[in-house]
Amino acid sequence: MIDRHLFELAGANAITRRLAVLEVLQAFLIIGQALSLSAVLTKLWQGHAIDWLLLLSFALCFAGRQGLDWLRGIWLDKYSGQVTEELRQKLLTKVFNEGQALVQKQGTGSLITMALDGIDEVRNYIKLVFSKVLTMMAVPVFVFVCMLFLNWQSALILLVMYPLIVLFMIILGYAAQARAEAQFGNFQRLSNNFIDSLRGIDTLKYFGLSKRYAKSIFKTSENFRKKTMSVLKVAMLSTFALDFFTTLSIAIVAVYLGFGLMNGTVQLFPALGILILAPEYFLPIRNFANDFHATLNGKNAFHRINDLLKMPKEKAAEIDLTSWQADDELELKDLNFEYADGPEIGPVSVKVKGYQKIGIVGMSGSGKSTLINLLAGFLTPNAEQIRVQGHTADTMNIPAWHKQLIYIPQHPYVFTATLRENIAFYTPEASEAEIKEAIHVVGLDDLLAELPKGLDTMIGQGKRVLSGGQVQRIALARAFLDQERRVMIFDEPTAHLDIETEIDLKERMLPLMEKHLVLFATHRLHWLRQMDYILVMDHGKLVEQGTFDDLTKKNGYFVKLTQEMRGESDAR
Numbered sequence: 001m002i003d004r005h006l007f008e009l010a011g012a013n014a015i016t017r018r019l020a021v022l023e024v025l026q027a028f029l030i031i032g033q034a035l036s037l038s039a040v041l042t043k044l045w046q047g048h049a050i051d052w053l054l055l056l057s058f059a060l061c062f063a064g065r066q067g068l069d070w071l072r073g074i075w076l077d078k079y080s081g082q083v084t085e086e087l088r089q090k091l092l093t094k095v096f097n098e099g100q101a102l103v104q105k106q107g108t109g110s111l112i113t114m115a116l117d118g119i120d121e122v123r124n125y126i127k128l129v130f131s132k133v134l135t136m137m138a139v140p141v142f143v144f145v146c147m148l149f150l151n152w153q154s155a156l157i158l159l160v161m162y163p164l165i166v167l168f169m170i171i172l173g174y175a176a177q178a179r180a181e182a183q184f185g186n187f188q189r190l191s192n193n194f195i196d197s198l199r200g201i202d203t204l205k206y207f208g209l210s211k212r213y214a215k216s217i218f219k220t221s222e223n224f225r226k227k228t229m230s231v232l233k234v235a236m237l238s239t240f241a242l243d244f245f246t247t248l249s250i251a252i253v254a255v256y257l258g259f260g261l262m263n264g265t266v267q268l269f270p271a272l273g274i275l276i277l278a279p280e281y282f283l284p285i286r287n288f289a290n291d292f293h294a295t296l297n298g299k300n301a302f303h304r305i306n307d308l309l310k311m312p313k314e315k316a317a318e319i320d321l322t323s324w325q326a327d328d329e330l331e332l333k334d335l336n337f338e339y340a341d342g343p344e345i346g347p348v349s350v351k352v353k354g355y356q357k358i359g360i361v362g363m364s365g366s367g368k369s370t371l372i373n374l375l376a377g378f379l380t381p382n383a384e385q386i387r388v389q390g391h392t393a394d395t396m397n398i399p400a401w402h403k404q405l406i407y408i409p410q411h412p413y414v415f416t417a418t419l420r421e422n423i424a425f426y427t428p429e430a431s432e433a434e435i436k437e438a439i440h441v442v443g444l445d446d447l448l449a450e451l452p453k454g455l456d457t458m459i460g461q462g463k464r465v466l467s468g469g470q471v472q473r474i475a476l477a478r479a480f481l482d483q484e485r486r487v488m489i490f491d492e493p494t495a496h497l498d499i500e501t502e503i504d505l506k507e508r509m510l511p512l513m514e515k516h517l518v519l520f521a522t523h524r525l526h527w528l529r530q531m532d533y534i535l536v537m538d539h540g541k542l543v544e545q546g547t548f549d550d551l552t553k554k555n556g557y558f559v560k561l562t563q564e565m566r567g568e569s570d571a572r
């Protein structure tokens with residue numbers, strides 16, 4: 001029940017030591033409070049006047065206990081806040097370092113809940129577990145020893161009940177834990193499902209499927225509700241069992257002491273002392289059990305976050321690449337890649353040089369994007385098969401390579417920020433005149449004129465919405481502004497645009513591609529004539545490569561593919 005991972009946290013041993021001292025003090029104050037109160041009452045019973053000194057010591061013990069509670073709260077608040085903030089940082093660093101591969105594997109919704117609610121629950125968990133476990137380990141021991149001195153028979157009765165309660169707690173704890181784990185898994189599924197539906201809301205609406213999908217969300221939520229109720233049922237049952245056994249054992253002791261008092265075998269002072277101490281003896285375990293259920297979500301979130309942090313890193317190569325020059329070479333030898341639950345892509349063998357424009361063409365699903373992702377270093381190939389600028393590498397996940405890339409996918413990301421910040425994304429130091437020139441070159445003057453605050457207008461999610469063409473133009477403007485990055489990777493950048501926008505963009509893009517190594521995945525034929533070299537993909541394999549004229553003369557798969565594509569576009 002006590003998580004050893006907690007003790008791997010920074011500063012865990014120091015806070016444990018401090019809390020242990022505090023719990024021992026707490027135990028002495030509990031005993032002092034009980035004994036002084038019993039003594040005052042006994043003296044009153046015997047007909048003496050109120051002993052103000054004893055009453056004062058009772059009040060001091062009582063105030064001391066409240067003071068220690070307050071101190072414990074402050075320490076734990078500070079510690080849990082610090083630790084969970086570090087955990088959140090580590091989690092976010094991991095997500096940012098690993099990138100899309102990790103997000104795809106875990107699901108966006110699940111990662112969001114982990115980083116937001118999950119971390120908050122971990123905070124609660126750390127706070128409760130550290131305080132309750134230590135109290136449970138210290139207070140009952142001291143209280144029991146004191147009760148032994150007061151009346152050993154009563155102490156033994158209470159001792160016998162203790163393992164019984166612990167046993168019940170363990171059994172019910174395991175049952176609750178299994179249910180809480182299922183509940184947490186459901187919560188993550190629910191988050192992923194919800195984010196998915198929000199993303200796909202257009203598609204669902206267009207096809208009139210939103211109501212049917214709403215039912216699927218309802219089903220997942222209902223499942224989550226049922227799992228939550230089943231956790232609560234076990235929690236209630238265990239609280240009932242605990243209360244029942246502790247009350248029963250205190251009642252047995254009370255009856256025993258009552259008979260003892262009547263027949264004179266027990267004195268009033270020890271009897272009162274035992275009766276005041278007995279609830280204190282059970283209180284820590286009852287508190288622990290009550291809070292145990294409240295902390296299960298935090299415990300599960302803590303485990304998932306730890307598992308995620310321990311996941312092996314994507315392979316990266318630390319190679320000192322220089323800015324891409326006209327005589328630099330990139331060679332892939334029998335490069336291949338296999339998706340965990342998908343097809344094998346490759347082998348791909350190719351050598352590209354300097355400022356060539358490389359077209360990657362193939363039918364849908366032929367492996368163009370996968371090859372682009374391998375070249376960009378987002379995916380890691382299976383073996384050591386790459387030579388770049390004379391260095392051997394087993395992945396293109398090279399920080400110095402990423403610093404040279406301009407990546408323009410089908411749907412570039414527009415951040416929720418101003419137009420200025422979005423355009424100066426790679427080059428935050430760009431001047432207003434440079435940004436305006438970039439806007440002019442990519443044909444965004446009209447948009448700029450329309451925006452109420454010009455360059456300082458917020459765009460992106462929840463702000464001013466842009467068309468697909470405008471988004472691509474912003475991506476191009478970013479590329480235009482950055483004169484340092486010499487490698488351009490395009491993944492079907494114009495595939496979803498209408499032909500007029502595409503032609504306009506093409507005219508603006510071609511000059512930008514000069515003096516760059518360009519890797520351009522497309523299934524639009526008109527781009528291929530502008531490419532210096534073409535890679536033809538089919539079912540994950542590189543089946544042909546060469547210049548447009550070579551491939552046409554060869555009259556092989558490329559010609560067949562272009563005929564099919566022409567047929568498709570004619571049909572459209």
Ligand SMILES: Nc1ncnc2c1ncn2[C@@H]1O[C@H](COP(=O)(O)OP(=O)(O)OP(=O)(O)O)[C@@H](O)[C@H]1O
Nearest residue numbers: 339341342343362363364365366367368369370371
């Ligand atoms: N994350 C993934 N997990 C498993 N299989 C995948 C994954 N991504 C792609 N695939 C599969 O790998 C193959 C190649 O996909 P890829 O996206 O590279 O093709 P593409 O040529 O870019 O297609 P399109 O032109 O439609 O974008 C496809 O069969 C696809 O289903």
